[in-house]
Amino acid sequence: MSAIKKSVPSVQSIELRSVTKRFPGVLANDSVSLSFESSRVHTLLGENGAGKSTLMHVMYGMYAPDEGQILVNGSPVHFRSPKDAAEYGIGMVHQHFMLVPSLSVLENIVLNYPSPRWPFLDLAAARERVVAMSNEYGFGIDPDAKVWQLSVGEQQRVEILRILFRDASYIILDEPTAVLTPLEVKEFMGVLRRLVADGHGIVFITHKLNEALEISDKITVLRSGKVVGETTPCDTDKNQLAGLMVGREVVPTWQKRGAAGEKVILSVRNLSARNNKGLRALNDVSFDLKEGEVLAVAGVSGNGQKELAETIAGLRRIDGGEILLGGSNLAGLDVKQRIDSGLAFIPEERMTMGVVKEFSLIENVILKSHGTPEFASGIFLRAKKIRDSAVQAIKDFDVRTPSADVAAATLSGGNIQKVILARELSSRPKLLIAAQPTRGVDIGASEYIHKRIVQIRNEGVPVLLISEDLDEIISLADRVLVLYEGQVQGIVPPSTPVEEIGLMMTGGNTHYVVDGCEDSETPPTTH
Amino acid sequence: MSEFFQATVLLGLLTAGVRLATPFLFAGLGEMLSQRSGVLNLGVEGIMLIGAFVSFFVAFESGNLYLGLLAAILAGAFMGLLTAFVSVTMKAVQGISGIGIHILGLGLSGLFFRLTMGSISTMRGFPRLAIPILKDIPVLGRVLFNQNWMVYAALLLVPISWAVIYKTTFGLKVRSVGENPHAADSLGISVTRVRYICVVIGSIMASIAGAFLTIGQHEAAFVNNIAAGRGFIAVALVYFAKWNPLGVLAGAFLFSMIDAFQLRIQIIDIGIPYEIPVMLPYIVTIVVLALSTRGRVLGPTALTKPFVRGVHT
Numbered sequence: 001m002s003a004i005k006k007s008v009p010s011v012q013s014i015e016l017r018s019v020t021k022r023f024p025g026v027l028a029n030d031s032v033s034l035s036f037e038s039s040r041v042h043t044l045l046g047e048n049g050a051g052k053s054t055l056m057h058v059m060y061g062m063y064a065p066d067e068g069q070i071l072v073n074g075s076p077v078h079f080r081s082p083k084d085a086a087e088y089g090i091g092m093v094h095q096h097f098m099l100v101p102s103l104s105v106l107e108n109i110v111l112n113y114p115s116p117r118w119p120f121l122d123l124a125a126a127r128e129r130v131v132a133m134s135n136e137y138g139f140g141i142d143p144d145a146k147v148w149q150l151s152v153g154e155q156q157r158v159e160i161l162r163i164l165f166r167d168a169s170y171i172i173l174d175e176p177t178a179v180l181t182p183l184e185v186k187e188f189m190g191v192l193r194r195l196v197a198d199g200h201g202i203v204f205i206t207h208k209l210n211e212a213l214e215i216s217d218k219i220t221v222l223r224s225g226k227v228v229g230e231t232t233p234c235d236t237d238k239n240q241l242a243g244l245m246v247g248r249e250v251v252p253t254w255q256k257r258g259a260a261g262e263k264v265i266l267s268v269r270n271l272s273a274r275n276n277k278g279l280r281a282l283n284d285v286s287f288d289l290k291e292g293e294v295l296a297v298a299g300v301s302g303n304g305q306k307e308l309a310e311t312i313a314g315l316r317r318i319d320g321g322e323i324l325l326g327g328s329n330l331a332g333l334d335v336k337q338r339i340d341s342g343l344a345f346i347p348e349e350r351m352t353m354g355v356v357k358e359f360s361l362i363e364n365v366i367l368k369s370h371g372t373p374e375f376a377s378g379i380f381l382r383a384k385k386i387r388d389s390a391v392q393a394i395k396d397f398d399v400r401t402p403s404a405d406v407a408a409a410t411l412s413g414g415n416i417q418k419v420i421l422a423r424e425l426s427s428r429p430k431l432l433i434a435a436q437p438t439r440g441v442d443i444g445a446s447e448y449i450h451k452r453i454v455q456i457r458n459e460g461v462p463v464l465l466i467s468e469d470l471d472e473i474i475s476l477a478d479r480v481l482v483l484y485e486g487q488v489q490g491i492v493p494p495s496t497p498v499e500e501i502g503l504m505m506t507g508g509n510t511h512y513v514v515d516g517c518e519d520s521e522t523p524p525t526t527h
Numbered sequence: 528m529s530e531f532f533q534a535t536v537l538l539g540l541l542t543a544g545v546r547l548a549t550p551f552l553f554a555g556l557g558e559m560l561s562q563r564s565g566v567l568n569l570g571v572e573g574i575m576l577i578g579a580f581v582s583f584f585v586a587f588e589s590g591n592l593y594l595g596l597l598a599a600i601l602a603g604a605f606m607g608l609l610t611a612f613v614s615v616t617m618k619a620v621q622g623i624s625g626i627g628i629h630i631l632g633l634g635l636s637g638l639f640f641r642l643t644m645g646s647i648s649t650m651r652g653f654p655r656l657a658i659p660i661l662k663d664i665p666v667l668g669r670v671l672f673n674q675n676w677m678v679y680a681a682l683l684l685v686p687i688s689w690a691v692i693y694k695t696t697f698g699l700k701v702r703s704v705g706e707n708p709h710a711a712d713s714l715g716i717s718v719t720r721v722r723y724i725c726v727v728i729g730s731i732m733a734s735i736a737g738a739f740l741t742i743g744q745h746e747a748a749f750v751n752n753i754a755a756g757r758g759f760i761a762v763a764l765v766y767f768a769k770w771n772p773l774g775v776l777a778g779a780f781l782f783s784m785i786d787a788f789q790l791r792i793q794i795i796d797i798g799i800p801y802e803i804p805v806m807l808p809y810i811v812t813i814v815v816l817a818l819s820t821r822g823r824v825l826g827p828t829a830l831t832k833p834f835v836r837g838v839h840t
Contacts, residue, residue, distance in 0.1 A: 099707065100710050112696075112716045121699060
């Protein structure tokens, strides 16, 4: 065991001095000075694009800073690659997991780690150490499992094990909780406390205020690449932090009015479908969506949400069941026919499915309606009409852009989402499916998107909202449908405690269905 | 009498099959390594042609077969560096640049052949090397252990490739680079270096495969386009093999047996145009490829995708 341990120095402190990092057209970090200590959880709080990840990539040797200095234990260092940072005892868990799915846990852990039996791998020696560490932290990871077989939470633990295996004393975690269920977040916080108690230093990157307040010893807020505040959880509160993140006070500009109607607009009956691997992704899914109702679909990523949206939108073949919109079955219709019958769809992959990114905003706005008499005469497009209408829509939906002629790809995520919203909502839909409408979108644009969704809900249009953000679900939903392994785990009111919804998301509790989709096998649970 | 005759024919077929599998094994195992690292080297055919010509030319002029082989290795390394530069450094579209490498190899080998030799010459290639004791095993001895040394080398490369890919630190790096180069990069592995190494080794092996077509034959000769599509079949074979050395072995034998079979059919006149058996290996390639996409084996998912840090595809 000791044979394959390298001696890695222990990080007592890391200091960033006036670190500046530019990308073409973007100033990602603007003279940031920060210091980090061991045995502390130091939270970097900020919106998407605030420069948190870039700053940490600089600290981890992935990017060289354009200006400024990094000091470890008081002496300046120059990292040319992550390997250099690792030699100083700094490890990082990235937002996109850096694991190789077809390899085993062990193989992922020893990847590019010196083998005592070079040139051959020595998995036996590594296994012993990995099992010991896994037990110590209560991870319960099978070292021989293939990574693709593991849940997201388990994969994250493999990442952490890999860092610990390399004797890192300072660990950077980039948005680690974004992919976890509430229960997993709780466990994760436990792991963090354990690591800190063992003398590790932690940088915890997040944009979730509750988490920052719960776990941090110190909070640094970043906005537009600059440090805009440093505080501790005891000296601040949610509102103040939100204000610092956004740069102004955040007040909801929308309000749900009236209860949902009784008239059923969309009725999904016994729907089954497969995923891209050919495996069953939706299993006998049934629910009703009523007039003026937001039905939010909650679930851990990969439990059928994507397939549900795509089957209704007509992008995925169904194996069985019915999709009734206003009484008529959509199942046999193609995408165009579904659009014509009043379906609007905000897809999960906004850059690949939501817009044609090389197209101008004008072209993107009329993607669906370019063939209608309003915009075309015969085979020719009516350029003037199209421009006027698109420019108006861009204005109406508050798209921040230098011009309507720029390519969609040049806009930020939030603005692209507004372009999609403009296209989908200007067709006066009968039903809106919104898949992850605010993922990766800044708070301001998120607020706006929520306002628009609630607005059409108030006008009576039903909305099927698919989201992994429980805060979003609880604030917008009239009812919450929990999907687990392609099945409806239950439909509950949004007032249900978050912990309980979280439990249902992991299949822990089958809840009695509130509305007409009876599930006779499972009795109601009492609380 | 006729039973004896049939047994002889079958034995001859098998022996020829093992011999003909050799270029598929060299080129296929090399291509597999390249693809495992995420680079589709479609220029294998062209590199084989260069290896075939260079080895024959040098061996013919110097009278030393080993010198010819060394020249093929150097030429293969050069072509590999060129391929890697275009695909890895310049991040060209690999399907298209590979066609370019093929045409380059086809043109260069033909051109230099005309400039230097002009007409078909022959020489003695590597002789058979019967392995003592093993050669006396009935059937197997004649089929497997009475070939030239390049055949044995190709067969040995199967377990060697397997061990390199699955049992060494280098193999683990190759697999990670071919599947998630971002993960490899984040751990300090140089994606560029690993891909260069794999493409160069793969190209050297393709060039050796080409050399086998000339100096690896009993009666060595170079003719224009001597590889006759074998390089492309080797690429197809890697998909058929699902990036596994044992699969490459199976595929190499499948195609070589068909090759041996069609050669025999051509000789014994059974009243069908000879073009039809000649087509056989290529038809089988198409059918096999069409069928082998079924099943859900994860290939190197970063195959043909150039690596750019921070850009997830």
